[in-house]
Amino acid sequence: MADSPIPAPWLDRLQRSAERRRALGRERAIHPPAGVDVCSNDYLGLRRDPRLAEAAAAAARIHGAGMGAARLLRGTTPLHGALEAGLAAWKGAEACLLFNTGYQANATLLPALLGPGDAVFSDALNHASLVDGCRLARAGGAAVQVYRHLDSADLAERMAAWRAEAGPGALALVATDAVFSMDGDAADLPALLDLCRRFEALLLVDEAHATGLLGPSGAGLAEHQGVSGQVPLVMGTLGKALGSFGAFVCAPAELREHLVNTARGFIFSTALPPPVAGAALEGLRIARTEPWRRARALAHAQRLREVLDQPGVTSAIVPVPVGPDAEAVRLAEVLQARGFDVRAVRPPTVPEGSSRLRITTGAHLEEDDVAALAATLREVLGLG
Ligand SMILES: Cc1ncc(COP(=O)(O)O)c(C=O)c1O
Numbered sequence: 001m002a003d004s005p006i007p008a009p010w011l012d013r014l015q016r017s018a019e020r021r022r023a024l025g026r027e028r029a030i031h032p033p034a035g036v037d038v039c040s041n042d043y044l045g046l047r048r049d050p051r052l053a054e055a056a057a058a059a060a061r062i063h064g065a066g067m068g069a070a071r072l073l074r075g076t077t078p079l080h081g082a083l084e085a086g087l088a089a090w091k092g093a094e095a096c097l098l099f100n101t102g103y104q105a106n107a108t109l110l111p112a113l114l115g116p117g118d119a120v121f122s123d124a125l126n127h128a129s130l131v132d133g134c135r136l137a138r139a140g141g142a143a144v145q146v147y148r149h150l151d152s153a154d155l156a157e158r159m160a161a162w163r164a165e166a167g168p169g170a171l172a173l174v175a176t177d178a179v180f181s182m183d184g185d186a187a188d189l190p191a192l193l194d195l196c197r198r199f200e201a202l203l204l205v206d207e208a209h210a211t212g213l214l215g216p217s218g219a220g221l222a223e224h225q226g227v228s229g230q231v232p233l234v235m236g237t238l239g240k241a242l243g244s245f246g247a248f249v250c251a252p253a254e255l256r257e258h259l260v261n262t263a264r265g266f267i268f269s270t271a272l273p274p275p276v277a278g279a280a281l282e283g284l285r286i287a288r289t290e291p292w293r294r295a296r297a298l299a300h301a302q303r304l305r306e307v308l309d310q311p312g313v314t315s316a317i318v319p320v321p322v323g324p325d326a327e328a329v330r331l332a333e334v335l336q337a338r339g340f341d342v343r344a345v346r347p348p349t350v351p352e353g354s355s356r357l358r359i360t361t362g363a364h365l366e367e368d369d370v371a372a373l374a375a376t377l378r379e380v381l382g383l384g
Contacts, residue, residue: 025325026346035341036369038359043213043316044293045364046243046286052279056244059278067271071098072260075271083281084248087236090219090288092229093250097259098277100269102208102237102247103129108265109204109233109249110134110175112258116141117170119162123187124149125180127206128349133175149180152191159199172201178221179209182350182358184301184317186210189225204233212241212287213294213316224314238276241294242283246272293363300361300370307374307383320357320381328355331380338376 004011021027033040046052059079067075080098088096099105106129110120114137122134124146134144145162147155159172166172174196176187189205196203207220215223220236222228232255238246249259259266272280287293297316304318305311322328328344335342335357346355361370377383 041240043241055282056275056279059274063274079277091250095256099247104265105247111136112263114142119143175204178207179315184315208237211236238280244280318359
């Protein structure tokens with residue numbers, strides 16, 4: 001075998017880092033799907049819907065398989081415009097801008113909006129993409145304050161202390177997941193909006209796990225909590241409930257215009273491929289016209305939550321708290337052997353000592369699947 005093209009000191013570093021992961025039992029590996037899907041974010045069961053496949057094929061035939069350019073060059077088709085208009089209307093926003101992934105949107109929004117002296121206040125359990133956005137904002141001179149999970153009192157205290165010290169013209173932004181990806185709990189958007197009004201701060205809400213699922217029309221948590229159209233920055237993803245791929249930010253026109261001119265993840269990246277945009281448009285249409293899908297996904301989750309004694313949560317994410325990494329992995333393997341595709345989630349995705357199984361439900365699941373999973377969980381977890 002030829003010598004490795006990796007220089008020796010680098011090989012050494014990689015090996016030591018892999019050894020550390022092995023010692024902690026924290027190696028990550030890519031496993032293909034196997035068994036009943038109770039771990040993806042395909043909440044409405046649209047990922048394999050033939051209507052999305054047909055919309056993707058039609059879009060490819062008309063507009064091509066790829067865009068070949070960023071949006072600001074030749075990367076726009078009528079599908080991109082229609083998708084932005086449809087998403088804005090659904091979310092009750094003035095305008096919308098597509099991004100290629102949720103990760104890219106979150107990582108790029110914060111540094112595009114914040115500068116030296118400004119501050120971002122971020123919930124302690126926000127998704128990694130928002131955390132990375134905070135890091136980039138910090139590199140641009142903004143202060144980053146992490147407030148206790150869902151704790152508006154802690155946030156209020158931090159904002160008041162910051163305001164007392166901040167220079168004239170300094171601006172604040174509060175960033176939160178709508179539904180938290182690893183716990184399935186939800187932010188209190190009216191309370192956050194009140195605080196943001198008090199401190200003249202922008203609110204950014206990541207609706208990745210709420211879009212398509214919550215609210216009378218499925219538009220998300222803002223709609224569910226009666227504040228549709230009031231959150232100035234609503235980020236959502238197209239790769240979860242809507243069955244396609246990509247992301248978007250709904251916002252007033254001034255914010256959209258600012259992002260078009262400053263968000264590097266938007267400017268310097270090839271536009272969403274037409275089949276992806278076409279499938280997302282069809283996913284959006286179905287999400288709006290087939291409300292039984294979200295009702296079914298949420299009812300499935302509710303049924304599992306009853307088994308786990310987790311009242312009062314409304315999302316399709318059902319965490320099974322375990323604690324030690326090895327036990328979470330063992331339980332996932334037991335459930336996999338019973339035919340359920342359940343994955344263990346370990347640090348750094350979740351805080352130390354809080355490894356868990358992350359179960360999700362979707363409209364594709366049959367009642368029998370959910371009943372069988374509930375019974376298996378009872379047995380495997382030794383629940384009454
Ligand atoms: C809350 C949250 N935001 C953002 C993302 C990133 O979205 P995407 O998968 O489109 O990059 C995810 C997960 O994928 C998520 O769970």
